[in-house]
Amino acid sequence: MATSKPATPKTSKTSKASEKPKTPKIDAVSPPPKLGRPPASSSAETRGRIVDVARRCFAEQGFEATTNRSLAQEAGITTGAIYHYFESKLDIFVAVEAEVQSRVYIRFRAAERSADTFIEKVEAVLETAHELNREDASLAQFIGASRVDRRRFPELRRAVASKQLDNSADFFNDIVAFGIKTGEVKAKDAQLVLSLLYVITVGLTDAVSNNLEAHRIAVDALKELLGGKLLTPPSA
Amino acid sequence: MATSKPATPKTSKTSKASEKPKTPKIDAVSPPPKLGRPPASSSAETRGRIVDVARRCFAEQGFEATTNRSLAQEAGITTGAIYHYFESKLDIFVAVEAEVQSRVYIRFRAAERSADTFIEKVEAVLETAHELNREDASLAQFIGASRVDRRRFPELRRAVASKQLDNSADFFNDIVAFGIKTGEVKAKDAQLVLSLLYVITVGLTDAVSNNLEAHRIAVDALKELLGGKLLTPPSA
Amino acid sequence: MATSKPATPKTSKTSKASEKPKTPKIDAVSPPPKLGRPPASSSAETRGRIVDVARRCFAEQGFEATTNRSLAQEAGITTGAIYHYFESKLDIFVAVEAEVQSRVYIRFRAAERSADTFIEKVEAVLETAHELNREDASLAQFIGASRVDRRRFPELRRAVASKQLDNSADFFNDIVAFGIKTGEVKAKDAQLVLSLLYVITVGLTDAVSNNLEAHRIAVDALKELLGGKLLTPPSA
Amino acid sequence: MATSKPATPKTSKTSKASEKPKTPKIDAVSPPPKLGRPPASSSAETRGRIVDVARRCFAEQGFEATTNRSLAQEAGITTGAIYHYFESKLDIFVAVEAEVQSRVYIRFRAAERSADTFIEKVEAVLETAHELNREDASLAQFIGASRVDRRRFPELRRAVASKQLDNSADFFNDIVAFGIKTGEVKAKDAQLVLSLLYVITVGLTDAVSNNLEAHRIAVDALKELLGGKLLTPPSA
DNA sequence: AATGAATGAGACTTCATTCAT
DNA sequence: CATGAATGAAGTCTCATTCAT
Numbered sequence: 001m002a003t004s005k006p007a008t009p010k011t012s013k014t015s016k017a018s019e020k021p022k023t024p025k026i027d028a029v030s031p032p033p034k035l036g037r038p039p040a041s042s043s044a045e046t047r048g049r050i051v052d053v054a055r056r057c058f059a060e061q062g063f064e065a066t067t068n069r070s071l072a073q074e075a076g077i078t079t080g081a082i083y084h085y086f087e088s089k090l091d092i093f094v095a096v097e098a099e100v101q102s103r104v105y106i107r108f109r110a111a112e113r114s115a116d117t118f119i120e121k122v123e124a125v126l127e128t129a130h131e132l133n134r135e136d137a138s139l140a141q142f143i144g145a146s147r148v149d150r151r152r153f154p155e156l157r158r159a160v161a162s163k164q165l166d167n168s169a170d171f172f173n174d175i176v177a178f179g180i181k182t183g184e185v186k187a188k189d190a191q192l193v194l195s196l197l198y199v200i201t202v203g204l205t206d207a208v209s210n211n212l213e214a215h216r217i218a219v220d221a222l223k224e225l226l227g228g229k230l231l232t233p234p235s236a
Numbered sequence: 237m238a239t240s241k242p243a244t245p246k247t248s249k250t251s252k253a254s255e256k257p258k259t260p261k262i263d264a265v266s267p268p269p270k271l272g273r274p275p276a277s278s279s280a281e282t283r284g285r286i287v288d289v290a291r292r293c294f295a296e297q298g299f300e301a302t303t304n305r306s307l308a309q310e311a312g313i314t315t316g317a318i319y320h321y322f323e324s325k326l327d328i329f330v331a332v333e334a335e336v337q338s339r340v341y342i343r344f345r346a347a348e349r350s351a352d353t354f355i356e357k358v359e360a361v362l363e364t365a366h367e368l369n370r371e372d373a374s375l376a377q378f379i380g381a382s383r384v385d386r387r388r389f390p391e392l393r394r395a396v397a398s399k400q401l402d403n404s405a406d407f408f409n410d411i412v413a414f415g416i417k418t419g420e421v422k423a424k425d426a427q428l429v430l431s432l433l434y435v436i437t438v439g440l441t442d443a444v445s446n447n448l449e450a451h452r453i454a455v456d457a458l459k460e461l462l463g464g465k466l467l468t469p470p471s472a
Numbered sequence: 473m474a475t476s477k478p479a480t481p482k483t484s485k486t487s488k489a490s491e492k493p494k495t496p497k498i499d500a501v502s503p504p505p506k507l508g509r510p511p512a513s514s515s516a517e518t519r520g521r522i523v524d525v526a527r528r529c530f531a532e533q534g535f536e537a538t539t540n541r542s543l544a545q546e547a548g549i550t551t552g553a554i555y556h557y558f559e560s561k562l563d564i565f566v567a568v569e570a571e572v573q574s575r576v577y578i579r580f581r582a583a584e585r586s587a588d589t590f591i592e593k594v595e596a597v598l599e600t601a602h603e604l605n606r607e608d609a610s611l612a613q614f615i616g617a618s619r620v621d622r623r624r625f626p627e628l629r630r631a632v633a634s635k636q637l638d639n640s641a642d643f644f645n646d647i648v649a650f651g652i653k654t655g656e657v658k659a660k661d662a663q664l665v666l667s668l669l670y671v672i673t674v675g676l677t678d679a680v681s682n683n684l685e686a687h688r689i690a691v692d693a694l695k696e697l698l699g700g701k702l703l704t705p706p707s708a
Numbered sequence: 709m710a711t712s713k714p715a716t717p718k719t720s721k722t723s724k725a726s727e728k729p730k731t732p733k734i735d736a737v738s739p740p741p742k743l744g745r746p747p748a749s750s751s752a753e754t755r756g757r758i759v760d761v762a763r764r765c766f767a768e769q770g771f772e773a774t775t776n777r778s779l780a781q782e783a784g785i786t787t788g789a790i791y792h793y794f795e796s797k798l799d800i801f802v803a804v805e806a807e808v809q810s811r812v813y814i815r816f817r818a819a820e821r822s823a824d825t826f827i828e829k830v831e832a833v834l835e836t837a838h839e840l841n842r843e844d845a846s847l848a849q850f851i852g853a854s855r856v857d858r859r860r861f862p863e864l865r866r867a868v869a870s871k872q873l874d875n876s877a878d879f880f881n882d883i884v885a886f887g888i889k890t891g892e893v894k895a896k897d898a899q900l901v902l903s904l905l906y907v908i909t910v911g912l913t914d915a916v917s918n919n920l921e922a923h924r925i926a927v928d929a930l931k932e933l934l935g936g937k938l939l940t941p942p943s944a
Numbered sequence: 945a946a947t948g949a950a951t952g953a954g955a956c957t958t959c960a961t962t963c964a965t
Numbered sequence: 966c967a968t969g970a971a972t973g974a975a976g977t978c979t980c981a982t983t984c985a986t
Contacts, residue, residue: 038964038971046970062388064300068956081971083957117470144442148384151446152298184468192457192466195444199454203439206380208431210387218435221428228464230428232420234353279945304981315981317946325981515966534860536772540960551960553967561960616914620856623918624770664929667916671926675911678852680903682859690907693900700936746950746985754949776977789950791978947986955979962972 047085049075055096059141063093063149063156090159093146097165100142105167107132112171118179122197123223125175129201130219133209140209147202172197283321285311291332295377299329299385299392326395329382333401336378341403343368348407354415358433359459361411365437366455369445376445383438408433519557521547527568531613535565535621535628562631565618569637572614577639579604584643590651594669595695597647601673602691605681612681619674644669755793757783763804767849771801771857771864798867801854805873808850813875815840820879826887830905831931833883837909838927841917848917855910880905 053074057066068089072079086092111128115121133140150157160166176194179185185193200222208214224230289310293302304325308315322328347364351357369376386393396402412430415421421429436458444450460466525546529538540561544551558564583600587593605612622629632638648666651657657665672694680686761782765774776797780787794800819836823829841848858865868874884902887893893901908930916922 034963034972043970060388062298062300062384064298065388067954069954077970078972079956080958080973084970089956119467119470145384147442148298148381152296152301182470184470186468189460189466191453192460195450195454196457196461196466199439199443199458200435201439202443203435203437206383206442207435207438214431217427218431221432222435224425224428225432225461226467228467228469230425230432231355231462231464232422233464234355234418234420282945303979305979314947316948316983319982320945518966532860534770534772534856536770537860539958541958550968552962552969555961556966617856619914620770620853624768624773661932663925664932667922667926668929668933671908671911671915671930673911674915675907675909678855678914679907679910686903689899690903693904694907696897696900697904697933751949775975777975785949786951787977788952788979792949797977947984949983949985951981951983953980956977958976959974960972962970963968964970965968 043085046075046077046081050077050082050085050092051095051099054092055100055142056138058093058096058149059138059145062145063089063153090155093149093156094159094163094165096142097146097160098163100139100146101165101167104132104139104143105171108171112175118175118182118184119226121175121178122226125201126204126219126222129204130215133215134212137209137212140205144202144205144209147205168198168201172201279321282311282313282317286313286318286321286328287331287335290328291336291378292374294329294332294385295374295381298381299325299389326391329385329392330395330399330401332378333382333396334399336375336382337401337403340368340375340379341407344407348411354411354418354420355462357411357414358462361437362440362455362458365440366451369451370448373445373448376441380438380441380445383441404434404437408437515557518547518549518553522549522554522557522564523567523571526564527572527614528610530565530568530621531610531617534617535561535625562627565621565628566631566635566637568614569618569632570635572611572618573637573639576604576611576615577643580643584647590647590654590656591698593647593650594698597673598676598691598694601676602687605687606684609681609684612677616674616677616681619677640670640673644673751793754783754785754789758785758790758793758800759803759807762800763808763850764846766801766804766857767846767853770853771797771861798863801857801864802867802871802873804850805854805868806871808847808854809873809875812840812847812851813879816879820883826883826890826892827934829883829886830934833909834912834927834930837912838923841923842920845917845920848913852910852913852917855913876906876909880909 050071053071054066057071057074066089068079068082071092072082075082082092086095107128108125111124112121115124129140146156146160150160172194175197176185176190179193180187180190204215204218204222208218221230286307289307290302293307293310302325304315304318307328308318311318318328322331343364344361347360348357351360365376382392382396386396408430411433412421412426415429416423416426440451440454440458444454457466522543525543526538529543529546538561540551540554543564544554547554554564558567579600580597583596584593587596601612618628618632622632644666647669648657648662651665652659652662676687676690676694680690758779761779762774765779765782774797776787776790779800780790783790790800794803815836816833819832820829823832837848854864854868858868880902883905884893884898887901888895888898912923912926912930916926
């Protein structure tokens with residue numbers, strides 16, 4: 001999708017090699033950096049670029065290790081400009097979380113609704129997770145990173161909790177409730193199954209979302225296992 | 237075990253209430269702070285305390301967010317003293333990783349050896365994971381944190397790789413190979429099963445190792461699932 | 473007077489509650505923000521509003537702590553618009569100084585002229601100071617703040633000096649000269665009396681101009697003291 | 709006094725001209741800056757130097773305009789080292805306030821106690837103010853600056869209030885109470901006289917404490933006025 | 945073996961000002 | 966005339982690490 005395109009900023013400051021264009025050098029090639037509003041700049045576009053860049057950086061390096069400078073550099077702006085759009089780094093994190101949750105759970109809900117049995121719903125969710133991973137690996141990676149960082153930093157935990165951005169609990173509860181209705185899940189096993197779904201999805205996210213092929217294999221393995229077809233009982 | 241005892245430092249700086257021993261106070265009453273080696277401390281003991289404290293801190297807050305100052309404070313020493321035992325923060329991380337891997341895989345190997353079928357070996361490992369979690373939750377939590385931080389910071393990745401500290405791949409390979417030998421795993425499914433074990437253990441670690449009760453439930457759920465007893469196929 | 477009315481800006485950004493119009497929101501309902509010149513604003517009126525707002529802000533928070541953004545917000549415009557009326561923040565300060573000095577010394581001169589003796593002139597000035605304080609407390613407060621900030625920041629000192637905006641020295645010199653003429657002040661005491669007037673007015677401004685009641689009391693106390701009626705010589 | 713000596717740091721970085729010794733140049737004259745603890749450095753001495761430097765800087769430029777860099781530079785250390793002694797800039801301010809109040813009111817109390825009438829007590833205080841100003845002009849200047857900055861910045865106000873550092877109210881209350889006892893102040897005039905003392909001392913501080921000669925003249929003028937000897941009533 | 949004073953780099957953030965629209 | 970996107974410099978503070986004692 002267009003969301004994770006590699007940030008084509010207007011001015012030509014993308015080159016990571018040059019790193020320090022501080023002193024405005026005037027050479028024949030690149031024009032000197034200018035003050036004021038750059039031509040052809042759009043608010044929404046820049047903001048979007050920041051969120052995009054932030055999702056990838058937070059996913060790869062975590063919240064702490066992602067610096068405003070790296071965000072700014074990747075987004076083709078200066079660190080100060082970030083504060084035109086967000087009040088703080090925490091605020092950027094919240095924006096990314098909101099966007100990611102929205103994008104992911106729209107797809108998960110659609111997948112779940114299109115299936116008629118519990119087991120099919122779970123499989124559909126697993127398949128959708130894989131599709132999403134193929135479309136934009138930074139989504140799942142951010143989700144994993146966010147879970148870790150929210151556990152590590154109370155400020156992130158509080159911010160995400162206060163805006164009720166995390167849809168996972170509701171979503172899995174609904175699926176298990178459905179499984180009980182269809183009889184595929186015994187009522188007394190509700191907690192076990194919920195726990196299982198949680199462990200499986202966390203495992204998928206954290207173990208293989210950075211490797212598309214491995215992710216494919218893991219999804220297949222889980223589907224086989226859920227269908228009881230992966231393991232043969234010991235002969236004796 | 238002594239590993240996670242609450243750090244009895246020699247000097248009396250444990251009181252978390254006072255929190256701010258920054259300004260060097262000079263009062264006439266108390267004896268002057270003793271320089272040189274405190275009587276009751278042995279080198280090995282201090283080093284062990286640092287590793288202990290570091291495991292918990294790295295597990296909870298990650299490598300970056302753990303400061304030398306907090307390590308020193310928790311261990312009852314000063315930041316400078318750390319450098320008598322370790323060359324750098326990275327070095328502490330490596331020491332923790334080595335200790336944790338050793339402690340965990342000794343137990344995992346023992347558990348695995350005591351079981352006679354593939355499925356029993358897997359179940360034994362899951363049970364051992366739970367036992368370890370009950371004994372010292374910081375073990376699994378560190379393993380999860382380490383996996384995240386090694387992915388995030390190349391320096392950690394390199395340090396751990398160069399000392400070949402991570403036993404997980406070998407261990408699971410051996411188990412799957414055994415499963416093929418007993419016929420419980422089809423040769424063609426080797427990769428699938430390996431992936432499954434990886435996803436499951438990562439999931440366990442990252443999803444529930446911070447909550448003993450949830451961990452218990454998850455282990456039970458996984459055992460039932462592996463035994464094919466958790467889910468009922470849809471009736472129609 | 474109209475000088476300290478609460479700033480009725482054209483655009484609807486007055487609501488102090490919402491406080492954070494940073495992120496440019498796009499909603500379908502409200503009409504698009506109008507570009508170009510807002511209908512009800514005249515250039516002079518806007519400029520006046522900026523000066524007004526600036527006097528109060530400089531008085532309360534000082535030159536440094538007053539940000540262009542806060543000025544713009546209070547005046548109901550944007551930071552960029554300020555630069556249509558003033559070349560710099562320093563320029564705004566100069567404009568406020570000029571306006572305040574003009575307003576104050578017109579009144580002081582009138583008061584002084586209406587009295588026939590030195591002591592009456594001084595009392596008239598003190599009374600006028602109190603009247604002004606009742607009319608618009610920001611005048612005296614700005615004068616106090618300006619004296620402090622001019623001492624602190626050479627740029628302010630230079631700017632005010634180069635435009636000869638400060639009337640105080642001339643004004644008090646004239647009064648003392650008059651006192652010598654009437655015989656109320658001995659020629660040899662000229663400097664002492666000048667110093668006294670300076671200390672008293674600075675004291676009034678800095679000590680009590682932010683509290684009308686205290687200001688009233690202080691003026692009364694000074695008048696009694698100058699008339700020799702406040703203190704009883706020790707009995708022995 | 710030794711308190712305001714011009715900061716003789718160990719390393720020779722005082723020269724304000726060179727401003728940026730960042731790249732460790734090795735020239736024949738000055739040795740390269742070194743890491744680690746400098747030889748012959750004492751905790752108390754450095755802390756004292758910071759407080760000293762801070763008193764002068766806060767007095768001259770105010771709290772906001774005083775940067776950590778300037779404090780560090782004047783104290784012959786780096787900005788980071790400041791945080792070895794103080795938790796924040798605010799903390800430095802509080803330390804200076806405490807030291808100044810202590811030094812000043814010890815002298816004021818002594819002066820007041822040595823006099824036997826109200827008028828003599830007031831005169832003794834005025835004289836002591838002048839003596840102090842001669843010994844270390846930054847004391848009175850800081851007091852004036854602090855009063856302004858506490859009015860401007862709530863954080864300073866709160867910090868000073870919460871530690872009850874300001875002795876002025878108690879001190880003047882005591883003196884006026886004494887005046888009532890001796891009959892020099894009528895009971896009904898208590899508030900007037902209190903106000904007068906406040907205005908006079910604020911005036912002295914803010915108007916002339918930066919000029920020793922002017923301060924001398926002002927103190928003389930006030931003493932004459934209080935004695936009823938400065939002004940001659942108009943002849944008619 | 946241990947302390948704690950100090951450094952230097954770098955983090956987040958704010959702000960006056962500029963300029964395309 | 967006015968907006969608001971963007972810059973660049975500067976500020977406060979933190980931290981791993983070094984080193985005299």
